[in-house]
Amino acid sequence: METRMELFARIRRDARIEGCSIRQLARRHQVGRATVRMALAQAEPPPRKIPVRCSPKLDPFKAAIDAMLTTDIDAPRKQRHTARRILARLADEHGAQHLSYSTVRDYVRVRRAQIDVEAGRRIEVFVPQEHAPGAEAEVDFGEVWVILAWVKTKCHMFAFRLSHSGKSVHRVYSTQGQEAFLEGHIAAFEEIGGVPTRHIRYDNLTSAVQKVIYGQSRARVENQRWVLFRSHFGFDPFYCQPGISGAHEKGGVEGEVGRFRRNRLSPMPVVDSLDELNEKVRGWDAADDGRRINDRIRTVG
Missing domain, CATH: 3.30.420.10 (Ribonuclease H-like superfamily/Ribonuclease H)
Known part of the structure; x- marks a missing residue:
């Protein structure tokens, strides 16, 4: 099955080599004109939108989590809160008995990085590069x-x-x-x-x-x-x-x-x-x- 990137590549090639119009390209590749214009504007298809998941059970405890992560700024590296420790403290000190570990872990991973940046501890983060085949x-x-x-x-x-x-x-x-x-x-x-x-x-x-x-x-x-x-x-x-x-x-x-x-x-x-x-x-x-x-x-x- 043809990938969206391969479709974009064929549209761009037909436009470049044969000089096809947007209408001709849309008819040939059986896509809408908006898709053709998008392919001509950029070689890589835009990423699919991932719906943002909300966590209503966690909302009442976010301020407490943020406070714990803020105290970690000055704490020794080996004595900072882990997500599991934060979950235990929420259960003991705030009565959060129905939170899942994965919900807390996902929030802590993102929020810790944001707090570090705000405090000037994390100036730049290098993310491993991922590359599509042939891109x-x-x-x-x-x-x-x-x-x-x-x-x-x-x-x-x-x-x-x-x-x-x-x-x-x-x-x-x-x-x-x-x-x-x-x-x-x-x-x-x-x-x-x-x-x-x-x-x-x-x-x-x-x-x-x-x-x-x-x-x-x-x-x-x-x-x-x-x-x-x-x-x-x-x-x-x-x-x-x-x-x-x-x-x-x-x-x-x-x-x-x-x-x-x-x-x-x-x-x-x-x-x-x-x-x-x-x-x-x-x-x-x-x-x-x-x-x-x-x-x-x-x-x-």
């Missing part, structure tokens, strides 16, 4: 050394990594200029048979970004050749925040550069040309399709 990718360059025509030469490895599966494509170039940057993308798109449906994550590489507009947004002044390239292939960029604040935003590909360099380029490969090296890299990428990341059931390929 996102990451791109980066890494330095590598090669014995090229019997000369030790510094080169630059382009790495493209699918965020969901970990499938990666690598190519080695003499520079990390825009030509290599674009050629690496083309090689990756040919290898995976398409482009990510949501976006590709980048540092603020000069091949793509001319100027970073600092502030709360991720606005960038982009290189016009790069704009034409991504418009032609039909994908969107996601630019990470400069400096350490954006280091976690594309950690997958940075780790992949190190993994590939340690496992495939140590010791330094000895080749007569970069074409010869990249032919070996293609073979290594194909072999890596059978590997598993950590304890995942599926292989990356």
